[in-house]
Amino acid sequence: MLESFIVVGTQVTILFILISLGFICGKTKLINKEGIVSINNIMLYIITPCVIINAFQRDFDPSMLKNLLLSTVGAIISHAVSYALAYSIIHNKDEAKRKVQRFAAIFSNCGFMALPLLEALLGDEGLFYGAGYLAVFNICVWSLGQYSLAKGVGKFSGWNAILNTGVLSAIVGIIFFVTSFKLPLLIGAPVSYLAALNTPVPMLIIGYTISKLEFKDIVNIKEEALALLIRLIVSPCLLMGILYLIGFRGNLFIATIVSASTPVAAISTMFSIKYGVDESISSKLVAISSLFSIATMTIIISIARTIA
16 A cells, blocks of 8 residues: 555656646746637647547557446446436535536546546556546536536537547547557657647646635635535545446556546536636636645545555
8 A cells, every 4th residue: 555655646746746837837927828728728639639549559459448448337437426426415506606516526637637647657558548538528528517517508519529529539549449550650650749748738737727726715615625525535435446346456447546536627617618607616626626636646546556
């Protein structure tokens, strides 16, 4: 257990150092709001798809395909658990706040936060399983998640559940994997270079988000406490127990828990702005959960590595 704690703690600390640089950039205005929106778009529409496609650039292996399918099953269970907890526990009388808090409790930052950590802990295999989890996340967040925030205030588009960068790049990647197709050097090299940006860029984004917090925001979290508790502790711990009981083990088990234990999904703020449902609460939840996750992820992932 101690060894796992040291290994995970070291990797999380490395990410925290990168987050600190984003924090400094935010405080010194080296990065402003307009700049972070552009960086976020580059991360979402260019870097993340490259990471997913690059993760599938490997020779076909039936056992890996089986584990990929299992990782999607684990992701489905993860979202089902978080959904059940959020809707059974969070009952804020303010409808807008209730929507955002439930969304935050359900959806993790499994792209920006999990993929860099998976790569550091498990290498290419971790990214491979993480891509499967991310595909399920994208389907859920662009369908169930978007609908939950849009209900009563905006038009919902079901096509976004499939026509988004995360799902489309996963489909392309899987086709490449099952056919053992390798991108030619002139295309594969740029994809690989862009994928390599997956660790520093999202950490800068998270650091910038935290830099916008004031001390009173960190102390006064009474209204957000339930959502934070579900997202950072209850949901990943309950999932860990369920997956262990049904036979998940090894890197597949660890990768699923890493993805499920990450802080609130950054996309919650984008959706909150789009549908006008309390952007301030969403931004606060993303920032505070990112800050607290440095401790919670270290402990939870250490336990997962120990029992895997």
